[in-house]
Amino acid sequence: MSEIARSQAGEASGSGQPLWLLAELTYRCPLQCAYCSNPLDFAAVKEELSTEEWIDVLTQARAMGAVQMGFSGGEPLVRRDLETLVAEARRLGFYTNLITSGLGLDEARIEALHAAGLDHIQISLQASDPDVAAAVAGSPKAHAKKLAMARSVKAAGYPMVLNVVLHRHNIDRLDEIIALCDELGADAVELANCQMYGWAHLNREGLLPSREQLETAEATTARWRERLAERGRDMRLLFVVPDYYAERPKACMGGWGAIFMTVAPDGAVLPCHSARMLPMSFPNVRDRGLREIWYDSDAFNRYRGDGWMREPCRSCDERHQDVGGCRCQAYLLTGDATATDPVCSLSPDHHLVEAARREAEADQRRVEQLTQRSVRASRVFCRQ
Ligand code: SF4
């Protein structure tokens, strides 16, 4: 089918072209964050796509119309061919974003990535306090390294986004966290309350903040926005509320198979990076072309549009705004991926979210007692 015919067919079936490609280059990572969104059984993935296979993926995605791409993982800097892939992505015309912990970065690599044409770097910070950061990431040295690399990235002239995953063990230090990001010269800070997928779901009750913590954090963010504006400091603060405290779900990935496409380290193609844990199989770029996968595969069509919805979503006026919420969240909470996302207060399963909040209030675990993401811990979840 020609590009135009394909595009028209896509429009007719409600599936436009993908705009965003997330290339999860590897599940390898030197850190062990207890909230990592990687699959619990990531250790089962052995054979990563080669440089040539990744270049083929980039070429196919760009030909389909994707314009933005993120290199992530795991830790994408583990891949020694990252600079080659960035250069190829830029040559193809992608806007490129590196999503990294900062581990594996040094001045030489920053320069090499700059030379390759990388547009944007996002570094994650775990906390303002080195002890909490070490406990969360499972590495005593990572925090200092991250701060040094954030300074180097800024010095190299990159627009810098710092990403801080918030949870009950660091959210009370938000004032210090934002001050640190200010001092590091961030252009934007994503204060992303932990969403409960992958390892975060495993540690859910030990990570979810209380409503009181959340309200205090929102007030702190509002105060900082005023302070920054008074100083004429251009540092955007984006505060992402945890789904478990929302009344309506988010329009997950802008809709299943609507604009986002994730390619996992072994070539599995997913509508979002969490979808791998759903009880269904996903096609692989080693077997089929991206175009066929996007338009024709069962995996990408199963929850596309609103034909799959059940009540109360099916007759709800808001269904085009939130597309019924997140399929992964529905599955994790109810065991049924076709259910209304229980985050929605109209869902008959909303009591499960309320129960999770109560369980979190009662959880006394220290951050050191959470299950950290590690190869050893992952093997327990690997299917035989
Ligand atoms: S969340 Fe932590 S453990 Fe997971 S990939 Fe990112 S840095 Fe690595």
Ligand code: SF4
């Ligand atoms: S019932 Fe479904 S469509 Fe309506 S607001 Fe809730 S999740 Fe969205």
